[in-house]
Amino acid sequence: MEDPEHRLGEFLEKIRADLDRSVCFWLTHSHDVQCGGFFICLGEDGHVYDETKYTWLEARQVWMYARLYNEVDRFKTAEMLEAAENGGKFVLAHMKRQDTGKCYLSLTRQGLPLKTQRTIFSECFYLMAMSELHRATGDAQYREEAVAMMSRILCWVLEDDSGLGREKLAGNTPVSSLAVPMMLLCLIDQLTTMDPALAANYDETEQWCLEEVNKHVQRNGTVVLENVTPDGKELPGSAGRLMTPGHAIEAGWFLLQIAKTKGDKTLQTLAIDTFITTSFSRGWDPEFGGLFYFVDADGESPVQLEWDMKLWWAHNETMIAMLMAYTETGDTKLLANFATVFDYSYSHFVDTAHGDWYGYLNRRGEITHKFKGGPWKGFFHLPRCLMMCEKMLEDLIKRKQ
Amino acid sequence: MEDPEHRLGEFLEKIRADLDRSVCFWLTHSHDVQCGGFFICLGEDGHVYDETKYTWLEARQVWMYARLYNEVDRFKTAEMLEAAENGGKFVLAHMKRQDTGKCYLSLTRQGLPLKTQRTIFSECFYLMAMSELHRATGDAQYREEAVAMMSRILCWVLEDDSGLGREKLAGNTPVSSLAVPMMLLCLIDQLTTMDPALAANYDETEQWCLEEVNKHVQRNGTVVLENVTPDGKELPGSAGRLMTPGHAIEAGWFLLQIAKTKGDKTLQTLAIDTFITTSFSRGWDPEFGGLFYFVDADGESPVQLEWDMKLWWAHNETMIAMLMAYTETGDTKLLANFATVFDYSYSHFVDTAHGDWYGYLNRRGEITHKFKGGPWKGFFHLPRCLMMCEKMLEDLIKRKQ
Numbered sequence: 069m070e071d072p073e074h075r076l077g078e079f080l081e082k083i084r085a086d087l088d089r090s091v092c093f094w095l096t097h098s099h100d101v102q103c104g105g106f107f108i109c110l111g112e113d114g115h116v117y118d119e120t121k122y123t124w125l126e127a128r129q130v131w132m133y134a135r136l137y138n139e140v141d142r143f144k145t146a147e148m149l150e151a152a153e154n155g156g157k158f159v160l161a162h163m164k165r166q167d168t169g170k171c172y173l174s175l176t177r178q179g180l181p182l183k184t185q186r187t188i189f190s191e192c193f194y195l196m197a198m199s200e201l202h203r204a205t206g207d208a209q210y211r212e213e214a215v216a217m218m219s220r221i222l223c224w225v226l227e228d229d230s231g232l233g234r235e236k237l238a239g240n241t242p243v244s245s246l247a248v249p250m251m252l253l254c255l256i257d258q259l260t261t262m263d264p265a266l267a268a269n270y271d272e273t274e275q276w277c278l279e280e281v282n283k284h285v286q287r288n289g290t291v292v293l294e295n296v297t298p299d300g301k302e303l304p305g306s307a308g309r310l311m312t313p314g315h316a317i318e319a320g321w322f323l324l325q326i327a328k329t330k331g332d333k334t335l336q337t338l339a340i341d342t343f344i345t346t347s348f349s350r351g352w353d354p355e356f357g358g359l360f361y362f363v364d365a366d367g368e369s370p371v372q373l374e375w376d377m378k379l380w381w382a383h384n385e386t387m388i389a390m391l392m393a394y395t396e397t398g399d400t401k402l403l404a405n406f407a408t409v410f411d412y413s414y415s416h417f418v419d420t421a422h423g424d425w426y427g428y429l430n431r432r433g434e435i436t437h438k439f440k441g442g443p444w445k446g447f448f449h450l451p452r453c454l455m456m457c458e459k460m461l462e463d464l465i466k467r468k469q
Numbered sequence: 470m471e472d473p474e475h476r477l478g479e480f481l482e483k484i485r486a487d488l489d490r491s492v493c494f495w496l497t498h499s500h501d502v503q504c505g506g507f508f509i510c511l512g513e514d515g516h517v518y519d520e521t522k523y524t525w526l527e528a529r530q531v532w533m534y535a536r537l538y539n540e541v542d543r544f545k546t547a548e549m550l551e552a553a554e555n556g557g558k559f560v561l562a563h564m565k566r567q568d569t570g571k572c573y574l575s576l577t578r579q580g581l582p583l584k585t586q587r588t589i590f591s592e593c594f595y596l597m598a599m600s601e602l603h604r605a606t607g608d609a610q611y612r613e614e615a616v617a618m619m620s621r622i623l624c625w626v627l628e629d630d631s632g633l634g635r636e637k638l639a640g641n642t643p644v645s646s647l648a649v650p651m652m653l654l655c656l657i658d659q660l661t662t663m664d665p666a667l668a669a670n671y672d673e674t675e676q677w678c679l680e681e682v683n684k685h686v687q688r689n690g691t692v693v694l695e696n697v698t699p700d701g702k703e704l705p706g707s708a709g710r711l712m713t714p715g716h717a718i719e720a721g722w723f724l725l726q727i728a729k730t731k732g733d734k735t736l737q738t739l740a741i742d743t744f745i746t747t748s749f750s751r752g753w754d755p756e757f758g759g760l761f762y763f764v765d766a767d768g769e770s771p772v773q774l775e776w777d778m779k780l781w782w783a784h785n786e787t788m789i790a791m792l793m794a795y796t797e798t799g800d801t802k803l804l805a806n807f808a809t810v811f812d813y814s815y816s817h818f819v820d821t822a823h824g825d826w827y828g829y830l831n832r833r834g835e836i837t838h839k840f841k842g843g844p845w846k847g848f849f850h851l852p853r854c855l856m857m858c859e860k861m862l863e864d865l866i867k868r869k870q
Contacts, residue, residue, distance in 0.1 A: 109707070109772075117769045118706035172638070180640030237573070239581030305519035306510070368518045369838040371510075373829060374774040376837055428774060430831060436777055437770040 072407040073400060076468070079410060080461040086418065087454035091136065091143070093423035093440065094129065094447040095151060103177050105158030110441040113422050117439065119177040123163045125446030126175075127193035130155040132451050134200035140455060149204055156201045156210070163194055168231060169220050174443075186234045188221050192251050195221070199262045211262065218259060222273060225252065242298045243307075249280035250319045257325065278326070278335070281319060289342050291350065291365045292316035309365040313351025314382025320344035321389040328396060340393045340402070348386060348405060356432050357412050359383060377436070378429040380445070383413045384453035391460045425450050473808040474801060477869070480811060481862040487819065488855035492537070492544070494824035494841065495530065495848040496552060504578050506559030511842040514823050518840065520578040524564045526847030527576075528594035531556040533848050535601035541856060550605055557602045557611070564595055569632060570621050575844075587635045589622050593652050596622070600663045612663065619660060623674060626653065643699045644708075650681035651720045658726065679727070679736070682720060690743050692751065692766045693717035710766040714752025715783025721745035722790040729797060741794045741803070749787060749806060757833050758813050760784060778837070779830040781846070784814045785854035792861045826851050 097114030098106040108125045109118035133152035136143035162179030163171045171190035174182040184190075199214035201207070224232055225248060256274050260267040283300035286293050294310040295303055302308050320343030327335035351359045358378035362370040369375070390406035393399070416433045417425040419440070427445040428437040441447075498515030499507040509526045510519035534553035537544035563580030564572050572591035575583040585591075596618040603611035625633055626649060657675050661668040684701030687694050695711040696704055703709050721744030728736035752760045759779035763771040770776070791807035794800070817834045818826040820841070828846040829838040840846075 111769065118772075120706060176640040178640075181638040182640045183638070184636065235585070237582040237584070239577040239579075239583045305521060368512065369840050371519075371838075371840075371843050373778060373838075376831075377774060430777075431837075436832075437772075437774075439770050439772075442772050 071400070072403040073468075075407060076461055076465050079406075080458065080465065082414060083454050083457050083461065087451060087458060089420070089423035090425075090447070090451050090454065095147070098129070098441065098447065099151070099154070100177065103158075103179065104154060105162070105175075105179065106155055106446070108441045108446050109443070110439060112419065112426075112438045112440060114440070120182065120443070121158075121162075121175040121177060121179070122443050122446070123159070123172055123175060123190050124193050124444075125441070125448065126155060127159050127163065127190075127197040128448035129446055130159055130197035131193070131200045132447050134197070134204040136451070136455060138200065138203050139459075152201060152204055156197060159194065159197055160209075160213070163190070169217070170231070170233075184233075186232045188224055188232070188248070189251065191217055191221055192255055195255055196258050199258050203262050214259065214262070215266075218255060221252075221255070226273070226276075243295050243303065244280060244283055244298050244300075246281065246284045246292070246294050246312075246315060246319060249277035250315075250322060252277045253281070253322050253326065257322070274326070278323075281323065282338070284316075284319075285338070285342055287365070290346060292319070292343055292347050293365060306364065306368070306371045309368065310370065311347070311350060311363040311365055312361070313347045313359050313363060314361070314379065314385050316343050316347035317351075317382070317389045318385035320347065321385070321392050324389070324392050324396060336396060340397065344386075344389045344393055345402075345405075348390075351382075352408075353378075353431065357408075358416070358429065358431075358433055359386060359409075376431040378416070378431070378433060380413075380417050380425050380427045381449035383409055383417065384449040387413070388453050388456050391457050395460050395464060472801070473804040474869075476808060477862055477866050480807075481859065481866065483815060484855050484858050484862065488852060488859060490821070490824035491826075491848070491852050491855065496548070499530070499842065499848065500552070500555070501578065504559075504580065505555060506563070506576075506580065507556055507847070509842045509847050510844070511840060513820065513827075513839045513841060515841070521583065521844070522559075522563075522576040522578060522580070523844050523847070524560070524573055524575060524591050525594050525845075526842070526849065527556065528560050528564065528591075528598040529849035530847055531560055531598035532594070532601045533852050535598070535605040537852070537856060539601065539604050540860075553602060553605055557598060560595065560598055561610075561614070564591070570618070571632070571634075585634075587633045589625055589633070589649070590652065592618055592622055593656055596656055597659050600659050604663050615660065615663070616667075619656060622653070622656070627674070627677075644704065645681060645684055645697050645699050645701075647682065647685045647693070647695050647713075647716060647720060650678035651716075651723060654678045654682070654723050654727065658723070675727070679724075682724065683739070685717075685720075686739070686743055688766070691747060693720070693744055693748050694766060707765065707769070707772045710769065711771065712748070712751060712764045712766055713762070714748045714760055714764060715762070715780065715786050717744050717748035718752075718783070718790045719786040721748070722786070722793050725790070725793050725797060737797060741798065745790045745794055746803075746806075749791075752783075753809075754779075754832065758809075759817070759830065759832075759834055760787060760810075777832040779817070779832070779834060781814075781818050781826050781828045782850035784810055784818065785850045788814070789854050789857050792858055796861050796865060 097110050100107055105121050105126050106129050107116045108122050111117050130152055133148055137148040137152060162175055171194050172181040173185045173190055195214045195217040198210045202210035256270045283296050284292050286302055291311060294312050295307050297303055320339045323335055323339035323343060327339055351363055353360055359382045361377050361379050362372050362375040364370045386409045390402050394402040416429055419426060424440040426435045430436050498511050501508055506522050506527050507530050508517045509523050512518050531553055534549055538549040538553060563576055572595050573582040574586045574591055596615050599611045600615035657671045684697050685693050687703055692712060695713050696708050698704055721740045724736055724740035724744060728740055752764055754761055760783045762778050762780050763773045763776040765771045787810045791803050795803040817830055820827060825841040827836045831837050
């Protein structure tokens with residue numbers, strides 16, 4: 069196999085062009101100039117096939133535009149700021165319920181509420197949008213919204229979840245889901261990026277999150293499980309054996325960022341060896357390539373019908389994780405893994421003709437869904453990955469010069 | 470192609486053996502002698518891979534055992550009756566909430582509640598189990614449970630759905646879902662089979678259901694859509710364009726049964742030409758065979774990730790529908806369609822080694838899930854299909870002698 073270190077320039081060039089295409093696709097096709105906010109359900113060529121506004125994706129698109137404006141020189145433009153602010157207005161006007169402070173999951177084109185979810189995730193994406201908009205604009209309202217939402221979320225997670233509206237039934241036992249502490253780590257990173265002075269407020273919570281995430285490492289470090297008991301034991305049944313490799317790998321790069329900030333080598337090793345490398349080994353399809361969506365730790369069939377599909381976002385998270393792990397360690401095996409995922413992605417997901425990626429492939433890597441945006445895919449995982457990889461590749465190339 | 474009328478004996482022989490294997494599989498592996506009720510999550514060879522008791526499937530298994538006992542001579546055994554009654558005890562003890570009369574969606578092995586759903590379907594399957602158990606045992610308690618549940622369901626559907634617990638949000642508009650009138654027609658058939666004297670009570674509701682079902686026929690009879698407006702117009706977006714061919718075909722044989730009872734030729738034509746034949750043409754995969762799970766009426770990609778999978782139950786419903794349509798009309802094209810589905814099913818879904826069918830294939834017809842029972846698959850669609858087809862084939866063969 070060719071030494072992947074020789075390919076850094078090629079990776080950078082393709083990723084930069086791909087990011088430009090993705091930004092152009094969403095700027096061109098998704099803006100609802102009449103009602104505000106973004107059309108999410110965009111076909112292969114950008115046509116709108118459904119007008120529902122999925123709030124996770126409305127808020128994430130605001131975040132993404134603002135983050136590009138804040139972090140990438142060529143996107144620090146009036147157009148990008150305006151795109152972020154226009155989306156932000158819609159989110160601010162329609163996403164949050166005034167009575168409970170919870171957010172809706174989906175809205176009509178006009179912004180009327182359609183669905184809510186009894187989790188914290190819509191609220192997390194609302195926070196991210198507001199916080200990044202504050203960075204871009206300096207507007208105090210956005211900062212206040214973000215900080216107030218953080219308090220609400222922490223209250224639901226750590227003190228009293230009755231505000232989420234889930235009925236407690238006699239058979240329910242507490243479950244620790246990997247998504248919750250992961251998401252909180254992401255929010256803490258967001259708020260402290262917005263204002264480093266806030267870090268002290270969340271130190272204790274960060275520590276709690278790290279302990280929670282750690283509980284999901286089971287069987288002597290050979291699996292990262294999605295759901296465990298609150299005291300870190302395996303749960304029985306399909307839910308207990310569930311692995312979501314892309315998700316564990318995403319957790320891996322969150323942990324790696326924290327390890328870097330803290331200079332914590334033990335955490336770095338846990339992130340790279342267990343969350344990233346082990347999950348990659350267990351999740352990569354040895355027959356057709358690509359990362360499975362779900363895997364059962366004992367080799368039973370996962371009950372999710374889509375378990376063997378290859379989803380774009382899992383590949384985005386793995387690209388970030390492998391490149392970050394290589395940057396931190398210089399271990400070329402990690403760069404080789406990046407190259408494997410890069411090559412798979414650029415021969416399967418990318419649509420250079422229209423821009424952006426297809427989202428869903430079957431096990432063999434054939435495109436099953438032609439659309440670029442849908443109820444769970446918008447302008448977020450792909451551009452975040454491309455933006456982060458572009459920056460890391462630039463730094464790596466500079467370092468070698 | 471071989472004249473399918475010559476194959477009636479072959480069909481009968483294979484279907485009878487298959488029914489015996491399926492009954493044996495579930496009798497052997499699914500009974501929880503310790504806690505009562507049935508294990509649902511059974512692997513390929515019958516091992517239990519999850520102990521959750523999914524109530525749709527608990528109740529349907531009770532119904533199926535009782536129906537086999539009531540209708541098929543070789544299953545009128547003490548073992549079958551005991552199996553039905555034991556399951557019935559568990560359902561009666563644990564499935565229904567005492568406070569609201571709603572039913573749970575899933576229970577722990579011991580019968581403690583885990584989840585509820587804000588629909589009427591758990592309640593419908595509870596009714597079916599109770600009603601068929603009354604037919605088998607004569608026990609008045611079961612009849613009372615069934616009739617009382619019917620009143621509750623009709624109240625939720627026709628008068629006031631606030632008891633279902635769905636929050637009304639400002640963007641919600643009323644939707645007519647094909648599943649609701651279909652299910653009610655099935656319940657009316659169930660209760661009048663239990664006691665023909667009840668028919669008069671439900672005449673008006675049956676008429677309402679037929680009108681509701683009819684609204685789902687759109688575009689000059691060329692599509693049956695899953696969701697329409699209450700006044701029978703198309704809804705915008707993906708939900709409005711959604712077709713579930715297996716479901717429309719199932720509705721077709723429900724309608725065909727009613728057409729037969731009433732001697733209604735117009736309804737017979739609608740059932741066969743539109744619900745059954747049109748849905749079959751639009752849903753059958755021209756490339757790999759098998760019936761798609763979901764189809765978008767305009768050729769967009771359905772947003773469901775599993776849209777192109779081939780699910781066992783859709784093939785069961787199509788076998789029933791085609792054979793019933795052939796029985797009613799003698800049209801050999803319909804028998805040829807039956808043969809097509811039979812041949813696909815018996816070369817893809819059947820596991821003669823362990824008994825019962827696999828439930829899930831990818832588009833190419835490869836098995837994606839090894840289990841025989843899971844959260845949505847139990848002892849219901851397959852044995853109902855085999856029992857009904859066995860009877861129809863016996864009658865067809867007798868008729869020709």
